[in-house]
């Protein structure tokens with residue numbers, strides 16, 4: 050608190066006009082955090098949380114995929130209006146671009162129209178700047194549906210701007226996931242503005258054609274306007290003053306200006322170019338300067354996002370990690386309300402990338418920080434089911450896909466339901482959408498990566514699951530699917546129970562145990578036996594499967610992007626059964642420890658652990674010691690993981706951000722809480738700061754405080770050594786258990802959690818009298834071991 054109130058006071062003294070504003074937390078955001086080391090973060094302009102426009106450079110270096118458009122080195126091929134952030138798979142979007150060119154342009158289709166950079170790009174919240182070797186300086190800012198591009202050209206040459214409708218981010222991976230351009234329209238008008246549309250397809254989700262409309266205006270009248278059309282530089286059909294071009298050829302416009310400084314405003318819409326013009330005119334009215342927009346953007350992020358979490362920390366690295374993580378988890382999905390591909394009064398969101406990544410801890414943080422957006426997202430998911438037949442696991446360009454394991458939107462809905470999220474959500478339809486996932490075999494989409502069943506949506510392995518209670522190797526990713534389908538069925542059980550549908554509830558509770566059918570005690574390694582193994586189409590267990598072997602670990606294998614060791618830790622609804630099957634609590638603790646022991650992972654690096662900090666099947670693993678009565682070990686492993694793998698710099702994420710999944714993991718780590726998906730339960734571990742306050746909205750706060758760690762607030766990752774919990778008080782009451790329920794601190798007026806920390810593990814929340822965290826699928830009828838949550842009727 051101290052740092053911020055000091056800043057606020059200074060601001061009040063020095064800049065009275067700003068006094069009404071709260072602190073500018075945006076100055077702590079490192080826009081480039083996670084742009085290296087595979088984080089794939091988007092550092093460009095996202096004017097407000099969930100903005101439809103994400104405006105930034107498109108870079109090509111011939112060596113790396115530009116997943117978010119940005120790469121630290123390479124040439125710039127355009128500055129475009131739409132991007133994803135933090136994703137893997139293959140680049141998506143990079144459309145509605147413009148590129149400044151200094152000089153006279155002979156052929157706008159020339160393959161070597163690109164520009165290198167003369168300095169590192171600069172960025173802050175709402176602002177982006179690139180200095181090009183041509184001497185042109187490009188600055189970007191924007192709004193939710195429009196962008197402002199400001200250009201400063203060197204004098205003594207023609208200021209030229211190319212608008213190439215065919216521009217789209219390519220992919221070099223050779224997986225068949227490269228985006229295509231299918232055609233476009235481009236027209237310019239006597240008043241100097243232009244309109245048009247571009248149609249694109251494919252990408253990671255194998256999307257069919259989709260169209261984005263655009264509208265561009267300039268602050269100065271172009272001295273010349275031309276359009277072009279052609280398939281390649283050698284077959285340019287037309288480059289002249291014709292005002293309209295269209296067709297499947299590459300089309301676009303080239304404008305020149307007498308001025309060396311001017312700006313361009315561009316709106317985009319999935320509905321029409323008229324709508325795109327309207328967005329640009331309404332959101333960036335004439336006379337709006339770049340600094341106005343940047344200030345608007347900062348104010349919005351400060352009030353809607355950053356001010357939601359405040360701390361006593363005085364450490365710049367900790368503050369950078371905190372506010373950059375908050376920023377990084379609010380870029381996706383994209384709020385496209387009013388832009389849905391069907392007529393609807395419901396909110397519409399797209400760019401889910403993916404629930405496989407975000408169901409574990411991202412959606413839970415979104416729920417407490419952004420309850421309004423969260424409810425809108427759930428309504429949008431149900432509306433997508435109404436119109437497309439299935440909720441997405443991933444979705445972009447208005448098309449579901451891809452699905453990696455289970456139908457994890459089910460977990461997202463259950464998580465909201467058990468925490469009492471109601472609002473304008475039609476839960477009867479919500480449950481019906483979940484039943485579609487659980488009962489309807491999705492039509493095959495003939496995906497070359499996995500031809501056995503749909504990778505688009507739903508649960509491709511349902512025929513086996515419904516008939517046999519397992520997923521045989523007749524289906525790809527069979528073991529991954531089995532454990533995730535179990536969690537998904539548990540999610541249906543949760544909602545069915547709440548809606549009073551008791552026969553559905555018992556059916557899906559029973560199915561939620563099916564992961565156990567994949568268990569083999571003969572699968573053994575590193576001194577442990579009992580792991581989830583593949584099952585042949587004839588129903589025979591691959592009983593002695595090596596638990597360190599996932600083959601190529603990709604689309605066509607039995608385990609997707611994770612080892613049998615990792616997936617065998619993922620039935621978080623049925624932990625008591627898992628622990629018993631693994632040989633009891635102390636064997637389970639040893640098993641977990643083996644996952645953190647360097648050198649135990651397959652592969653060559655002596656540092657590699659089975660626990661994979663950068664991929665989602667491992668995200669919850671450090672906290673699972675709680676279920677075996679050893680919360681101090683969770684504290685140690687979770688804090689060590691944060692310290693080893695996260696930082697404030699470009700390489701500050703251990704893998705793809707995955708729409709903010711990793712950032713939300715870090716934020717929970719800072720808070721000393723960790724959510725259990727599809728349950729109203731949070732595990733208590735060890736907070737980084739002596740004080741951290743979460744604004745829950747509606748005047749409610751969650752105050753988390755700690756004492757006993759002298760250096761807590763001055764360290765980048767909280768205290769170095771005094772991390773162990775000695776005791777906890779929740780709302781002033783002594784708290785002898787290692788977890789709390791949603792209603793304890795998040796509902797009603799909020800709550801307070803106070804930790805006493807110390808240098809050594811204590812007996813807090815251990816021993817026979819300390820209730821373990823719930824294991825609701827293991828003890829569905831035993832309230833003492835799977836306590837109910839009174840207020841939500843859960």
Ligand SMILES: *[C@@H]1O[C@H](CO)[C@@H](O)[C@H](O)[C@H]1NC(C)=O
Pocket residue numbers: 050051361739740752754
């Ligand atoms: C932390 O919060 C407590 C009240 O919960 C307050 O007494 C204390 O001064 C705060 N410490 C800091 C450093 O802000």
Ligand SMILES: *[C@@H]1O[C@H](CO)[C@@H](O)[C@H](O)[C@H]1NC(C)=O
Pocket residue numbers: 150151152153183203205206207
């Ligand atoms: C003008 O632009 C052309 C093409 O980009 C470049 O080769 C030339 O050096 C420029 N001239 C000046 C004076 O900057």
Ligand SMILES: *[C@@H]1O[C@H](CO)[C@@H](O)[C@H](O)[C@H]1NC(C)=O
Pocket residue numbers: 231232233234246247248295296297
């Ligand atoms: C041009 O736009 C019209 C109207 O939106 C659309 O019907 C047509 O398909 C577009 N043509 C191309 C080649 O994209």
Ligand SMILES: *[C@@H]1O[C@H](CO)[C@@H](O)[C@H](O)[C@H]1NC(C)=O
Pocket residue numbers: 234293294295
């Ligand atoms: C394509 O452009 C031509 C003029 O070149 C125009 O007559 C036609 O209506 C356009 N088609 C569409 C679909 O915009």
Ligand SMILES: *[C@@H]1O[C@H](CO)[C@@H](O)[C@H](O)[C@H]1NC(C)=O
Pocket residue numbers: 384385386387421422425
């Ligand atoms: C989503 O977009 C709609 C339309 O622009 C807007 O009314 C709504 O407030 C937005 N939701 C959030 C959470 O910002």
Ligand SMILES: *[C@@H]1O[C@H](CO)[C@@H](O)[C@H](O)[C@H]1NC(C)=O
Pocket residue numbers: 501502512523586
């Ligand atoms: C394998 O899966 C396909 C597609 O669902 C199905 O048609 C076929 O009968 C299955 N084979 C066996 C042996 O279950």
Ligand SMILES: *[C@@H]1O[C@H](CO)[C@@H](O)[C@H](O)[C@H]1NC(C)=O
Pocket residue numbers: 570579629630631632633
């Ligand atoms: C597998 O091992 C567990 C733990 O040792 C034991 O409880 C269980 O009975 C064993 N199952 C079989 C089928 O042998």
